[in-house]
Amino acid sequence: MVGAGLSGAVIGRCLAEAGHEIDVIDSRNHIGGNCQTRRDEETGVLVHVYGPHIFHTDDEEVWNYVNSFEPFKPYKNRVKTTARGQVFSLPINLHTINQFFGRTMRPDEARRFIQEEQADTSIEDPKTFEEQALRFVGRDLYEAFFKGYTLKQWGCHPSELPASILKRLPVRFNYDDNYFFHKFQGMPENGYTALIEKILDHPGITVQLETDFKQDMAAHYDHVFYSGPLDGFFDYELGRLGYRTLDFEEFRYDGDYQGCAVMNYGEEEVPFTRITEHKHFAPWECHEGSVCYREYSRACEPGDVPYYPIRLVKEKALLSDYVELAEKTAGVTFVGRLGTYRYLDMDVTIREALDTARGFIDRLERGEAPPAFFSAPV
Incomplete structure (x- = not known):
């Protein structure tokens, strides 16, 4: 071995x-x-x-x-992130969304808000990391939580990385801040x-x-x-x-x-x-x-x-x-x-x-x- x-x-x-x-x-x-x-x-x-x-x-x-x-x-x-002079929870969840936008939305309200007012729905088939993030969370959340971190982590722009790096929908419409979904942790x-x-x-x-x-x-x-x-x-x-x-x-x-x-x-x-x-x-x-x-x-x-x-x-x-x-x-x-x-x-x-x-x-x-x-x- x-x-x-x-x-x-x-x-x-x-x-x-x-x-x-x-x-x-x-x-x-x-x-x-x-x-x-x-x-x-x-x-x-x-x-x-x-x-x-x-x-x-x-x-x-x-x-x-x-x-x-x-x-x-x-x-x-349970991961936290510092951005724009505040501390937020990751992955993006209902607490993150309400805190970031200064709102008190319920899950269904937050879902509509992200899907209808934030997400770039013109991107039908995301090919890059950037497109994937813009498609599902919109530019404000992308630039606050994904863009800079990804530039530093990978040494290249998110537009050069495949969408597969963001494997699943990077947002939750509840207050679950457990970073992983798995049964055993x-x-x-x-x-x-x-x-x-x-x-x-x-x-x-x-x-x-x-x-x-x-x-x-x-x-x-x-x-x-x-x-x-x-x-x-x-x-x-x-x-x-x-x-x-x-x-x-x-x-x-x-x-x-x-x-x-x-x-x-x-x-x-x-x-x-x-x-x-x-x-x-x-x-x-x-x-x-x-x-x-x-x-x-x-x-x-x-x-x-x-x-x-x-x-x-x-x-x-x-x-x-x-x-x-x-x-x-x-x-x-x-x-x-x-x-x-x-x-x-x-x-x-x-x-x-x-x-x-x-x-x-x-x-x-x-x-x-x-x-x-x-x-x-x-």
Whole structure:
């Protein structure tokens, strides 16, 4: 298993339980990948080292799987945003609409108001992020809550991004400020590092950190599961796939800095996208001091931690070329967010890891070679 994040841990555990001997390697000095959590020595706050990760899913098997290793505490993600000198709730809901427009509308009144007075109904088939937002919430709400944030997050104008980034109607006509819709939502009581440690705790698994993968290592194994960057496996011979990366400016506060876990800053002139206050991700704990991150998004350079695959036209063309290379490479299966160049929530990562391990075992039993991808990148 190349990578000691969720993909490598879950696949490794499944195969170890099936009787295989598993070596997990990771180039970093810790397990967990970008899900790493650690206790801050000064405050005792459980810090999400690479930014916040909130677990949410409708997949009951995945929910039961993670809870079998580490108990999850209930947690609802309630995001706030600062815009035009005020604090609003996200996603846009009835409270946001009434506060923003200085009204006291009921749900049916607000729905008519947005649809008839705000939404740009001349846009019948939105193709871009900007068109999608204008079609459903109108220019005022779009410019206050979406435009500046998106410019900072993606480094390009919303008119250059696909409408699919706004997957669902970005407005609610009730006072529900729960950011996610999913049935199961929570946080691991002792953090994601503790969860992944327990998944990897099996006599058939060994873990080696600060170990870079070299292609000649594959000769020593029956099969390699690779969760590193797809282009990196081929030493970027066709060029680099585009990612956005994040920089975190950590600061401390004696007390409660912002009263919530996530405060977005949607205005373009504010250079960071949001501030996260980590003690609020574990509301069952009590800490006097606080650890906060200002979060900045920029283009990913060599040596940076890749976060968000860009997947625009140019990147998709290059991805297709790398997929063709991968499918000609025997003995390797590419998995996870980096291995398949897709943005994956944690529950989807675990689902795909479980399905990959089961599919691999099934292929072995039938005497068939495992594919390069159990989950297609394109």
